[in-house]
Amino acid sequence: MRLRMRHWGVLTIGLILSMAISGIAYGALGDRLLSKGSKGPEVTELQQKLAQLGYAIGTADGSFGTKTESAIQRFQKARGLTVDGLAGTQTINELKRLSGQSTNSTGKAVGTKSVETNLLARCVNAEARGEPYVGQVAVAAVILNRISDPAFPKTIADIVYQPQAFSSVADGQINLPPSADALRAAQEAVSGSDPSKGAVFFFNPAKTKNKYIWSRPQIIKIGNHIFTK
Amino acid sequence: MHRKLWIGALTAALLISLGWGFNEYRLAGDYRLVAENNNHRALIDFSSHLDQLETDMAKGNVASNPTQKILYLSQISSKSDAALKDFAQIPAEQAGLSYIGQFLVQAGEFSRTLTQRIAAGGQLSAQEDKTLNDWHEQLMPINQKVQDLIVRMDTENLVWTDPAPTLRQRLGFGGTKIAEAAADGSEIPAKSVRSGLDQLDASLQKLPPFTYTGEFATRVVPKPLGLPTGTVTQDQAQVIAQEFLGKVGYNNSTPVFSANSQGLLGGYTWNYKEAYLDVSQQGGVVTFYRDQRSIEPRKLSQEDATAKAKAVMISLGWQLVLTSSEDFGSYVQYDFVAEKEGVRIYPDKVRLMIALDNGQLVGFDSVPYYSFHQARNFPPKITMEQAVKKLRPNFQVTEKRLAVIAKSGNQDVYCYEFRGKYQGEEYLLYLDAATGAEEKIQRILKTPRGEFIQ
Numbered sequence A: 001m002r003l004r005m006r007h008w009g010v011l012t013i014g015l016i017l018s019m020a021i022s023g024i025a026y027g028a029l030g031d032r033l034l035s036k037g038s039k040g041p042e043v044t045e046l047q048q049k050l051a052q053l054g055y056a057i058g059t060a061d062g063s064f065g066t067k068t069e070s071a072i073q074r075f076q077k078a079r080g081l082t083v084d085g086l087a088g089t090q091t092i093n094e095l096k097r098l099s100g101q102s103t104n105s106t107g108k109a110v111g112t113k114s115v116e117t118n119l120l121a122r123c124v125n126a127e128a129r130g131e132p133y134v135g136q137v138a139v140a141a142v143i144l145n146r147i148s149d150p151a152f153p154k155t156i157a158d159i160v161y162q163p164q165a166f167s168s169v170a171d172g173q174i175n176l177p178p179s180a181d182a183l184r185a186a187q188e189a190v191s192g193s194d195p196s197k198g199a200v201f202f203f204n205p206a207k208t209k210n211k212y213i214w215s216r217p218q219i220i221k222i223g224n225h226i227f228t229k
Numbered sequence B: 001m002h003r004k005l006w007i008g009a010l011t012a013a014l015l016i017s018l019g020w021g022f023n024e025y026r027l028a029g030d031y032r033l034v035a036e037n038n039n040h041r042a043l044i045d046f047s048s049h050l051d052q053l054e055t056d057m058a059k060g061n062v063a064s065n066p067t068q069k070i071l072y073l074s075q076i077s078s079k080s081d082a083a084l085k086d087f088a089q090i091p092a093e094q095a096g097l098s099y100i101g102q103f104l105v106q107a108g109e110f111s112r113t114l115t116q117r118i119a120a121g122g123q124l125s126a127q128e129d130k131t132l133n134d135w136h137e138q139l140m141p142i143n144q145k146v147q148d149l150i151v152r153m154d155t156e157n158l159v160w161t162d163p164a165p166t167l168r169q170r171l172g173f174g175g176t177k178i179a180e181a182a183a184d185g186s187e188i189p190a191k192s193v194r195s196g197l198d199q200l201d202a203s204l205q206k207l208p209p210f211t212y213t214g215e216f217a218t219r220v221v222p223k224p225l226g227l228p229t230g231t232v233t234q235d236q237a238q239v240i241a242q243e244f245l246g247k248v249g250y251n252n253s254t255p256v257f258s259a260n261s262q263g264l265l266g267g268y269t270w271n272y273k274e275a276y277l278d279v280s281q282q283g284g285v286v287t288f289y290r291d292q293r294s295i296e297p298r299k300l301s302q303e304d305a306t307a308k309a310k311a312v313m314i315s316l317g318w319q320l321v322l323t324s325s326e327d328f329g330s331y332v333q334y335d336f337v338a339e340k341e342g343v344r345i346y347p348d349k350v351r352l353m354i355a356l357d358n359g360q361l362v363g364f365d366s367v368p369y370y371s372f373h374q375a376r377n378f379p380p381k382i383t384m385e386q387a388v389k390k391l392r393p394n395f396q397v398t399e400k401r402l403a404v405i406a407k408s409g410n411q412d413v414y415c416y417e418f419r420g421k422y423q424g425e426e427y428l429l430y431l432d433a434a435t436g437a438e439e440k441i442q443r444i445l446k447t448p449r450g451e452f453i454q
Helices: A002-026 A041-052 A066-078 A089-098 A115-128 A133-147 A156-160 A180-190 A211-215 B002-062 B066-087 B099-119 B126-156 B178-184 B193-205 B234-248 B302-315 B367-372 B384-390
Strands: A201-203 A218-222 A225-228 B256-261 B267-272 B275-280 B286-291 B321-327 B331-340 B343-355 B361-365 B396-407 B411-422 B425-432 B438-447 B450-453
Touching: A041 A066, A041 A089, A066 A089, A066 A180, A115 A133, A115 A156, A115 A180, A133 A156, A133 A180, A133 A201, A133 A218, A133 A225, A133 B286, A201 A211, A218 B256, B002 B066, B002 B099, B002 B126, B066 B099, B099 B126, B099 B193, B126 B193, B234 B267, B234 B275, B234 B286, B286 B367, B302 B321, B302 B331, B302 B343, B321 B343, B321 B450, B331 B361, B343 B367, B343 B411, B384 B396, B384 B411, B396 B438, B411 B438
Parallel strands: B343 B396
Antiparallel strands: A201 A225, A218 A225, B256 B267, B267 B275, B275 B286, B286 B361, B321 B331, B331 B343, B343 B361, B396 B411, B411 B425, B425 B438, B438 B450
16 A cells, blocks of 8 residues: 555656656747747747737637648748748747737837737738738738728727628628738838728629729729729 | 337437537627617717716816816816717617817827917917817707607617617618607607717718818828929839839839829839839829738848838939838838928928838838928027027937927928927927927837837
8 A cells, every 4th residue: 555655756747857858848939949830838839929910820729720820821921931831930039029018118018009000000901911012011001091080980999890890891701810911001101101092991893783882983994903082 | 119219219309409408598698788878888888988078177267267177178178079989889780970089089199289379388379269169069969969868768768779670661661760850850859869969960061171181181181292393194004114124123123003093192003013103193203102022031131121221212212311210121111301401391201111021122112202292491499509408408319400390280391390309208299499499209129029108
């Protein structure tokens, strides 16, 4: 009986030790090359950072799968890195730098300031996938133009989720992970680009019979979308 | 024996599917209820914010001392924002321009402008007092009608949006749409909350417009100020596009005509390979260029790109100063502004994008420059020493200069610009160059992609 007790003790200590060692072995994000099939808390951290920057990965489950690989590729493409789908030192450093918080002059962190841009990117992705890049910037610009137009709500979320404003919200496409182009288009529109030249509506003439939207003064056609006042 | 087995199996299947169906039905009911509750909440909130707005407007009208006036005016702007937010959540059949929304935005903007003026020691004119009063008069019936709508919702089982038109109505035998009827002056009781709101919209349209049209009426220039005179034909525009592409590195290109664009800087849009280019009809200048080619892994440093950007500006014939840059990863974006007699003119801006794979220009945007550029004369100003004295004590100035900045309502202000620190935060402060009054405050943050001005 006493012997068996000791067995249990040894087993417990062994278990605790092995867990502690495995924790150390995983180490911090950036210590080793992560690729498809990698597992561990550092993968979770990688996934969280990707998601924060708008590169959706599904659930951060600590296992490097197809979704994580594609998110890494999109990130690499957007940042002008070699696109190989591997999270090596350069990719991880870039990711760490970009997902850092904004700071004031004394270095105090004040948040990431990117929440609304990510929503904008989702909307651009859902509404203008497959459109030329300029057309995607224009769609993002339309949403931002609405903020300063008296007939629309005043925040990005209010505009995107306004009932019947965007079909992609009603059919759930808004929740698809945004492409790297959509993210960049959203950032560019936020920083002031407006290829739509002040438009507050856009529509696909092949798909829309809505009389109201056809009655608006048209400004420009980019790709398959007509942008109107 | 076999028959009994079959009956048993089928009964079990029926029971399971009934159970499943009932469960789904119950779940759908739950979701409907959640949605219904949210809609209800939005409508009731809308009504209560309108009610508070109406009260604040009444109080704002009577308030005579500046602090009370500021209090009520700022409440008007925050209540109208809140009401607008609720209004945007009420179900609709289609998104369109709405007069109720416009009314709320204008009321908010107007009172915000007045708040700032009174806070700076200014006063309201008799006309502005009257406008505030008009607003109050118009809000009262809106408020009542929304409250009526809520009562009718409880007593007449109003739905949120009108049911789809029946076959008979589609064929043209049905009555006219309710909102249209209201515009004619006839009042048919609305069948849904949305059509009730549409009726309100239509009745608002009939009222005389306000003397105040809002800051937004002037948010874009009525006509571009900086475009050269004369117009160009499509053929001439093609040559202009070709020359531009040549300077960017696409020699002997043949840009393909894509479309005409309307509006302020309207003209001709062109495509060449994956590049997209706008040439204005008036003046024949390139206003927008974007190369949508895929950018290869980066080879240039930020410094290389900055040097390249400055060289490109000169080769395109611009003499502007570089003020800021933003890192987009595969390319860097640069803002250049005009400078005259040592005064930075921020509204006259040109933006460039330089790819980090080969240093090629991939983006160009001169819309702000051509919209706002004009011959400017600088009015008399106080001296730099006098301006510095107007700053808050302990504000540590790190940079100072004269500048022209844009103000809401499409106005320019001639200012002293001070960059400096106060209690651990960094700011840009703008003082009116003529009076030394504080015109604008901006906060500077360091983000991973560059400086961010808030």
